[in-house]
Amino acid sequence: MATKMYYDKDADLNVLKGKKIAIIGYGIQGRGQALNLRDSGLDIIVSELEGIENYKIAERDGFKPVSAAEAAKQADLIQILTQDHVQAKVYKQAIEPNLKEGKALLFSHGFNIHFKQITPPKNVDVLMVAPKGPGALVRQMYEEKKGVPCLLAVYQDASGKAKDIGLAYAKGIGGTRAGVIETTFKEETETDLFGEQAVLCGGVSELIKAGFETLLDAGYQPEIAYFECLHELKLITDLIYKVGIQGMRKRVSDTAEYGDLTRGKRVITAETRKEMKKILEEVQSGKFAEEWIKENENGRPLYNKLSKADDTHPVEVIGKKLRGMMDWIK
Numbered sequence: 464m465a466t467k468m469y470y471d472k473d474a475d476l477n478v479l480k481g482k483k484i485a486i487i488g489y490g491i492q493g494r495g496q497a498l499n500l501r502d503s504g505l506d507i508i509v510s511e512l513e514g515i516e517n518y519k520i521a522e523r524d525g526f527k528p529v530s531a532a533e534a535a536k537q538a539d540l541i542q543i544l545t546q547d548h549v550q551a552k553v554y555k556q557a558i559e560p561n562l563k564e565g566k567a568l569l570f571s572h573g574f575n576i577h578f579k580q581i582t583p584p585k586n587v588d589v590l591m592v593a594p595k596g597p598g599a600l601v602r603q604m605y606e607e608k609k610g611v612p613c614l615l616a617v618y619q620d621a622s623g624k625a626k627d628i629g630l631a632y633a634k635g636i637g638g639t640r641a642g643v644i645e646t647t648f649k650e651e652t653e654t655d656l657f658g659e660q661a662v663l664c665g666g667v668s669e670l671i672k673a674g675f676e677t678l679l680d681a682g683y684q685p686e687i688a689y690f691e692c693l694h695e696l697k698l699i700t701d702l703i704y705k706v707g708i709q710g711m712r713k714r715v716s717d718t719a720e721y722g723d724l725t726r727g728k729r730v731i732t733a734e735t736r737k738e739m740k741k742i743l744e745e746v747q748s749g750k751f752a753e754e755w756i757k758e759n760e761n762g763r764p765l766y767n768k769l770s771k772a773d774d775t776h777p778v779e780v781i782g783k784k785l786r787g788m789m790d791w792i793k
Contacts, residue, residue: 469643474630479505485538487531488545489521495598496636499605503635510534531557542569548759551580562587573648576618578752589619590629610640618648656746661739675778685781
């Protein structure tokens with residue numbers, strides 16, 4: 464069955480007219496969505512912790528931030544855009560006591576609903592509008608009269624209008640200009656976590672370091688290894704982003720393409736794919752979620768240790784030096 468796509472013509476902003484939308488958390492995603500919704504003519508209230516930088520940014524943007532409890536009390540739609548590991552606490556302390564029948568709870572990532580860290584009452588709509596890009600891009604594209612594609616999922620349709628609300632919200636942030644794809648909280652959460660761990664963050668980071676270290680161990684200069692294994696990666700990913708893998712292959716040299724076609728599978732082996740399946744299984748079973756929740760409860764000992772260790776990796780040391788020579792990337 465073909466994937467259903469929704470565009471501007473499928474969404475009606477009037478669904479949200481006369482309603483107040485709370486944005487809980489004015490980080491990069493919160494800022495982008497709040498500004499776009501306001502510019503779309505909707506009534507927005509922002510919640511952020513007083514005194515922190517994001518609070519000051521919200522004030523500079525013309526908002527008057529309030530507490531999460533106050534925002535939830537006033538709002539008809541409550542979009543939770545704090546980090547995953549604090550959402551359950553914010554919900555329990557500030558949002559749940561202010562949820563009433565007819566309100567809607569929104570997310571841009573399904574983690575806390577799917578892994579049952581948040582269990583909403585049955586008399587509210589629960590849905591997700593997830594832009595497939597960072598908040599800064601969501602804002603930039605909107606200002607350019609374009610949009611970032613979004614995912615839409617309805618977890619709970621108490622009003623019978625949850626999908627219409629989601630499409631209107633997506634239109635408000637510019638998503639229907641590019642296209643909205645319907646999904647589920649389960650599919651979005653599991654694919655998002657897997658992608659981050661196996662490909663986008665974990666896979667790419669380790670691939671870069673492994674290639675860099677291989678060249679260093681063979682006696683090549685770290686500067687040359689950096690350019691080959693990290694710096695030029697942007698050129699390739701930009702091409703893939705614009706024209707796909709095959710499009711990229713047709714825009715590099717024949718030598719590069721032949722090396723790609725004949726050597727890539729020697730790096731991503733059957734064993735690698737087996738490990739990817741294991742990572743996916745850990746996501747699907749909830750094992751990763753349980754591990755991450757406990758890691759936060761315990762003060763992040765492993766997270767802090769591993770993150771700090773990579774601060775001094777040779778690729779970071781030489782990269783800082785070389786990026787200082789490239790004014791155009793600042």
